[in-house]
Amino acid sequence: DPLKWTLKFKCWATAVYCLMILSTTYGSSSYAASAITVEREWGLSRPLATSGTSLWVLGFAVGPLLFGPTSEVVGRRPVYLVSFALLTIANIVACVAPDIEVLLAMRFIGGCMGSSALNNVAASISDMVRVRDRLRYLTMYRIVSFGGPTLGPLVGTFLNQASWRWNLAVLPFFSFATLVLYATTVPESHRVTIARKQLEQRQKEHEKEVEKLCEEGKMTRSTGDRSNRELGGPSLMQRYKTALSMPFVLLFTEPIVGIVCIYTALLYGLLYGIIAAFPLVWQDIRGRSPEYASTVFLTLLGGFCLGAGLIGCWLQDKSYKRQYDAGEVTPESRIGPATWASFFVPVGLFVFGWTAPYDRLVGSLDIHWAVPCIALVIFAFGMQVVFNSWLSYLGDAYAPVAASAMAAATFSRSLLGAAFPLFLRQWMLVWSVQIVFSILGGLSILLSFGGLLFVRYGPRIRAR
Template sequence: MFDLAPHPSAPVKRTPTAETFRLGRDRGMPPPLLGDPSEYLVELTDDNDPANAKSWPISRKMRAACVLGFDTLVASWGSSVYSASVEPVSELFGVSRTVAILGLTLYVCGFATGPLAWGPLSELYGRKMPVIVACFVFTCFIFAAATAKDMQTLMLCRFFAGVFASCPLAVVGAAFADLFGNATRGIAIAFFSALVFLGPFISPIVGAFITQSYLGWRWTEYITGIMGALALTLDILFLEETYLKTNLQRRAANIRKETQNFAIHHISEEEVVTPDDLVRKHLLLPVKLLFLEPIVFLMTLYTAFIYGILYLFLEAYPIVFAEKRGINPAVATLPYIGLIIGVLIGCGIVVAFEPRYNRRLEANGGIPVPEDRLLPMMIGAVLFPIGLFWFAWTGNYESVHWLAPTFSGLLTGAGILTIFLQALNYLVDAYLMVAASTIAANTFLRSFFGAGFPLFAVQMFHNLGVEWAGSLLGFLAVAFLPIPFLFYIFGKRLRKFSRYAPTDFGPKPPSDEEIAAEPKEDELPAE
C-alpha cells in the first residue's frame, strides 16, 4: 500500500557505443572538462541544507505531514464510503447486491494497479507532482461517479478513482521517510498507517447517515469529491517537495541557468532509465520476491488476509447489527467506533515499542534490526483471533447486548494495525536494497484480497451463520499466528539464504572523530 523507506539502486550506466558524435556543422566533440568531474556535482552544502527535508524545522515538517495525511485519509475514505450505497445502487440500476458491491471492489483493485506507476513516477519527478496530478484526476472521477447515469459508468469511474487514489498510499510513506529520521520515522509511519485504516471505518458511518437522509447515495460521492478538491487545494498551497534528489536536480538547473555553466548537474542526472530496466526493476522483481522469498510470501499472505478482513467487516457488521438486531441501518454503523478505537490502541502499542527499537538500532551502529520490529506484531497476532471469536459468538445471538460484539473491535482493530504496520516495517528493514519492490509485491496481492473478500462476505455469513463464519476467520487467524514468532527466532538465519535480504553490511565505517584521531602521515615517528 505504501513504500516506507525507499532505497534507490545505483545509477544505471549507458553502455558505450562505437558511434561518432557530432555537435554541428564541422564540429566534433569538444575536449573533456578540465579538473575533477566531481567538482561539477551539486550536493548538500551542510547538515542544515533546506534541500534535505530532514533538516526542516518541526513546524515545516508537520505542515507537510498534515497535508499528506489528509491526502491519505481522503484516499482511504473513498474506498468504503460507497458501502452505504450498495442497496440504493442495486435498486436504482436493477442489479444484484453482489454486482453493486463491485463499486467497492473495483476501487480497491485500483489500489493494486496504481502503485506500479506512482512509485516509479515519485522516484523520477519527486513526491509533490504525482500527488497533485493524482488528486486532481481522482476528484474528477469521483464527481463523475456521483453523476453516473448507468452502472457501467459508475463502475469505471470508481475503478479509475481507486487507481489515482492509490498515489498517496504509494508516495506518502516515502515522503515521510524523506521528512523523518530513524528516531522519529516509526512514530510518523504509525500515524500514517492509522489514517489508512481509520478512513475505511469512519466513512461507512458518515455514508450511512447521508444515504438515509434526503441527500441520497450520490452525496456520498459528492462529499468525497469535495474532500478531494480540498486536498488538491492544500497540496498546491502548502505542500513542499520533500525528495532530496528532486530538490538537488532543481537547484542544479537553477545554477546552470544563472551561471551558463552547463556542466553543473546532480549525480542522478547521469542515470539512464531504459524500458528493460523498468520491466526488470518495477514489474518482474516484485513477482520474484513474492514467490521466491519465503519471508516476503508469508508476510504478504498474512497482511493480505488482514486487509481482506478489513473490507469484509463492511459487509459483516450490517448483518450482525442491522439484520440480527433490527437496528436502524445508519445507527448500525456506529459499532465501527469500536474498530476505530482499536486502531488507535494498536497505534499506541507500536509507538510504545519505538524507544526500545531505537536503542537497539543505535547499539547496532544505525543498521536496522528487522526481527525487533516483530514484537508488537506478536501482540497483535494474539489479539486478532481473540477479537474475531469474540465478534462471532456474541454477534450471533440477538439476546446478547450489542455492546458485546462492538467491544470486540478493540482487539480486532488493534490486531489489524499492529500486524499490518509491523509486517511492512519488517519487510522494509529485512529487504533494504529492494524495499520498494517488496512493498509493491505486498500491495499488489493484498489489494486483491481486499477487493475479493466483500464479494463473498454476505453469502458466507448467511449460509454458515455469524458464529461459524466468524469462527472460520478466527481459525485462519490462528493458523497465521505463529508467523511473527517463527521469523523472530529463525528470520536472521533465513535471510542468510536470500539474494535480496542483506545480513552482513561489512565493517562499520570509522566515525569522523576516529578519522580525526588518526595520526597524519607527516606526524608518524621516523624509523
C-alpha cells in the same frame, strides 16, 4: 534535503499526507452505505450494487504497480499531483453517473488514482524522517489508512438519507482540498530525485561550458560529447523498466515479502469483509436500524487508535529507540509487539463470530451488543499492531526499494480487500456467521506464528 526539514514542517507535511490518505480510504468504503439505495434505484442485483466498494479497493491493487515505481523514477510530487487531479475528476463523474456502468468505472479509476497516497506516503515519510524517529510518523499514517474505511460507512449512512449522489459528492471536494494543500505547501521529498535534478542542472551547465570551449577551439566535439555522457546515468526508460518489475520480483522471490503480504492481505480483506457484513449482522439478524449499525464502526476506529497510541507511539517506539541508541537495532526490532499482539486478531474474530448472531429477536439466547463490539475492538487493536510492526519491518529490511516493497504489499492486500466484500456475506448466509469467523480465526492463528519465525530466523533469511 528533506532530512533537514524542521520538526514543525515535518509534522505539517505528515498531516497533509494523512489527509490525502484519508480522502481515498474514506472514499473506498463510504459507497457501502449507498449500495442498497443504488440497487433499488437501478434494479440491480446485490453483488453488482456492492461491487462499487470492491472495484475501488481493486484499484488500490492496480495503482501501486504504476505509482510505486514511477515515484522512484520521477519523484513523489509529480505522482501525487497528477493522480489526485484525476481522482477529483473521477469522483465528480461518479456523482453524476447516468448508469451503473459509468459509476463502477469511475469507482475503479478513483481507487487507482487514490492508491498513489496509500502506497507512497510511507516512502515519503521515510524520505524526511530518520530511521530512529520514523515509527510515530508511520503510526499516524496507518491510523488514517484504517480509520478512513471505518468512518466512510458511518458518515455515509447519514448522507445517504438525502441521496446516494450527495454521499458521493463529498469525495471530489475532499480530494481537491488535499490536492491544493499538497501542491501549495509540500515540496518534493524523494532524495534521489532531488539529487538527480541537481545533477541534471550541473550537466546542463557543463554542456554550456563544453559548447563554449568547442567554439573557442579548446576542445573537440568528440571529446565534449564523451565528457557529457560520463556525467549521465541510465536512461529514463531503463530506470522505469527496472522499477516497474521490482514489486513482482520482491513479491515472488523474497520469502519475507511473500509472508508479510499474505498475512496483511488476509487482515485487510477481513476489514472490508466485516464492513460489508455489518448490515447482515446488525440489521438483518439483530434488527437494528442502519444508523444504529453504522455507529458500531466506531468500535473498529477505537481499536485502531488504541493499538496505535498504546503500542505504536509509546511501547514500540520506546523499545526501538532504546535498541537503536545501544547500536543493537535490526529490522527485526520492529516486530517485537506483533509477536504477541497478533494473537488478539483470532481472539477478536472468534468472540465476534460466536456472539454477534445471538439476539433475543432471533432466538432464546440473548448476548448483549457490547460483547461483539468489544471483540471488534480486540480485532482492530491486533490488526493495527500487526500492520504497524510488519510493514515497518518490511520498509527497514528493503529500504533502498521501499516504495516497491510497499507496492507489493498494497497489491496483494488490496486483492483480498476487493474480494472479501463480494463473497463474505454469501458465505455467512450459507455456512453461518459462526463457522465463517471460526475458519478465518483459525487461519489468522497459523499466520500469527510468522512474527515469531521472523524474529528468530529473519536475519538468516535476509542474508540469503
